[in-house]
Amino acid sequence: MDDVEIVSKFVECGVNLHPEVLAEIKRSPNREEVINRLINIAREESASVLTLDRLRKVKEKEEVDFPNAGEGIQMQSPRECRVVLKRSKRRLSQEYDSNLRIKREWDITKKSYCEGSIESFVSYFNNRFERLAKLLKSRTALKESVVIELIKSSRYSGEVKFIGMVTDIRTSKKGNLILELEDPTGVIPVLIRSQDRELLEEAKEITKDEVIGVAGFIPNGFDMVIANEIFFPDVPVNREPRKSEEPVAVAMVSDIHVGSTQFLGDTFTRFIKWLAGELGTPRQRELASRVKYLVIGGDLVDGVGIYPEQKDELVIKDIHEQYAAFARFIERIPEHIEIIITPGNHDAARQAEPQPAIEEEFAPMLYEDPRVHMVGNPCFATIHGVEVVSYHGRSLDDIIASIPGLSYSSPAKAMKVLLKKRHLSPIYGGRVPIAPELFDYLLLEEPPDILHMGHVHTTHVENYRGTVVVNSGTFQGQTSFQKKMNIHPTPGRIPIIDLQNMRTTIMRFS
Numbered sequence: 001m002d003d004v005e006i007v008s009k010f011v012e013c014g015v016n017l018h019p020e021v022l023a024e025i026k027r028s029p030n031r032e033e034v035i036n037r038l039i040n041i042a043r044e045e046s047a048s049v050l051t052l053d054r055l056r057k058v059k060e061k062e063e064v065d066f067p068n069a070g071e072g073i074q075m076q077s078p079r080e081c082r083v084v085l086k087r088s089k090r091r092l093s094q095e096y097d098s099n100l101r102i103k104r105e106w107d108i109t110k111k112s113y114c115e116g117s118i119e120s121f122v123s124y125f126n127n128r129f130e131r132l133a134k135l136l137k138s139r140t141a142l143k144e145s146v147v148i149e150l151i152k153s154s155r156y157s158g159e160v161k162f163i164g165m166v167t168d169i170r171t172s173k174k175g176n177l178i179l180e181l182e183d184p185t186g187v188i189p190v191l192i193r194s195q196d197r198e199l200l201e202e203a204k205e206i207t208k209d210e211v212i213g214v215a216g217f218i219p220n221g222f223d224m225v226i227a228n229e230i231f232f233p234d235v236p237v238n239r240e241p242r243k244s245e246e247p248v249a250v251a252m253v254s255d256i257h258v259g260s261t262q263f264l265g266d267t268f269t270r271f272i273k274w275l276a277g278e279l280g281t282p283r284q285r286e287l288a289s290r291v292k293y294l295v296i297g298g299d300l301v302d303g304v305g306i307y308p309e310q311k312d313e314l315v316i317k318d319i320h321e322q323y324a325a326f327a328r329f330i331e332r333i334p335e336h337i338e339i340i341i342t343p344g345n346h347d348a349a350r351q352a353e354p355q356p357a358i359e360e361e362f363a364p365m366l367y368e369d370p371r372v373h374m375v376g377n378p379c380f381a382t383i384h385g386v387e388v389v390s391y392h393g394r395s396l397d398d399i400i401a402s403i404p405g406l407s408y409s410s411p412a413k414a415m416k417v418l419l420k421k422r423h424l425s426p427i428y429g430g431r432v433p434i435a436p437e438l439f440d441y442l443l444l445e446e447p448p449d450i451l452h453m454g455h456v457h458t459t460h461v462e463n464y465r466g467t468v469v470v471n472s473g474t475f476q477g478q479t480s481f482q483k484k485m486n487i488h489p490t491p492g493r494i495p496i497i498d499l500q501n502m503r504t505t506i507m508r509f510s
């Protein structure tokens with residue numbers, strides 16, 4: 001690149017170059033990257049002339065501004081950088097129209113028909129069974145599955161395949177695992193032998209109220225099935241995730257807990273400043289400029305009366321004021337970013353799941369903001385062609401407590417188990433109150449490209465068969481309850497997913 005080309009690049013962006021700076025740039029081994037960094041900084045500071053003095057301060061500024069944000073940063077290719085710089089002062093994501101569809105038909109808000117009668121429980125579980133059984137039947141291995149009534153009739157002996165909802169799990173004195181499976185035609189016990197180590201290991205992931213398939217046999221004179229194989233609805237192997245054609249990214253956050261003594265306001269402010277392009281290295285700012293959507297997966301505020309003695313841990317003791325304080329943070333998020341907000345168990349919404357959106361009466365400022373979409377929990381959305389499911393994640397408490405090997409420190413592993421079950425909250429009667437709606441809104445009919453949860457306050461990202469499984473951590477420090485439980489949250493580590501390549505970057509703000 002000769003002198004004219006270098007100077008032209010700056011002029012194109014409305015910046016004049018001091019001759020000493022030109023000489024300095026030419027001495028740099030990584031000329032192109034230096035040019036891009038300088039142009040970004042000049043544009044952000046609206047500087048029309050770039051002096052040598054300014055150049056010297058650049059590195060210093062980057063080091064003091066944002067000391068911890070380097071982890072997991074994806075390198076952007078110079079070509080992509082050029083695309084940004086040739087445009088006006090607008091952010092990269094502003095160059096593209098919004099392409100967000102919230103699937104209101106899968107959202108419980110304003111259409112709860114739950115009565116809590118026995119009939120509604122029956123129709124809720126029937127809906128769950130029918131839809132998950134249909135998914136299982138689409139698997140080749142279960143095409144010839146039969147109903148339990150047929151298996152129990154005298155005509156049946158030998159090999160069997162069937163689908164049922166797990167109504168009981170127990171271990172015999174000899175170490176066999178005994179399941180009870182039910183379909184609309186009957187109930188049958190299934191035995192997984194203690195010597196069948198591999199199958200027993202797989203079966204550890206089975207929980208009550210989920211729907212599974214079984215292949216096995218009925219020994220002569222027995223009234224139970226000995227399992228040879230079990231099947232979860234699962235996600236197809238090697239599924240190709242959908243991607244965006246536009247260079248836009250989504251930031252995932254949750255569990256902000258405004259109002260708590262442990263809410264980390266400075267950390268949250270740094271995140272907002274980064275979104276606004278006010279913090280970070282040029283590469284980090286370039287990533288920020290791609291963020292067009294922000295998903296907030298519940299627990300916006302700490303709430304009031306959520307647990308005993310909570311009032312001692314609140315700096316804002318009124319729920320309306322908590323939401324008003326939260327809304328003041330949201331006001332500072334750049335205008336071009338669209339915000340999806342779902343409730344969590346600390347929010348002002350029905351506690352039973354699926355949860356309708358946070359009530360307008362408590363958070364009027366959020367409803368007045370045209371960028372904000374107030375939705376239920378879970379939320380199903382398509383963003384630039386990418387299928388996203390956001391669920392607060394309260395069922396992680398039940399899953400972690402029931403399956404050996406799962407822990408609060410690696411929540412994405414528990415999330416993968418839920419994905420295999422194709423259900424966000426399968427266990428009924430545990431810690432999650434479930435409202436028996438006529439339709440099971442917690443079921444994953446289609447495998448999403450991104451499965452987002454929070455609730456456990458630990459950032460963790462994994463990939464399962466093409467789905468990005470992401471837990472977005474928290475903006476709250478360790479609470480006294482978490483201290484007692486030996487839970488160590490990871491505040492201020494925020495996953496940013498580039499929808500064009502489905503790569504995740506975890507930005508650290510604390």
Ligand SMILES: [Fe+2]
Pocket residue numbers: 255299344345346392454455456
């Ligand atoms: Fe929560």
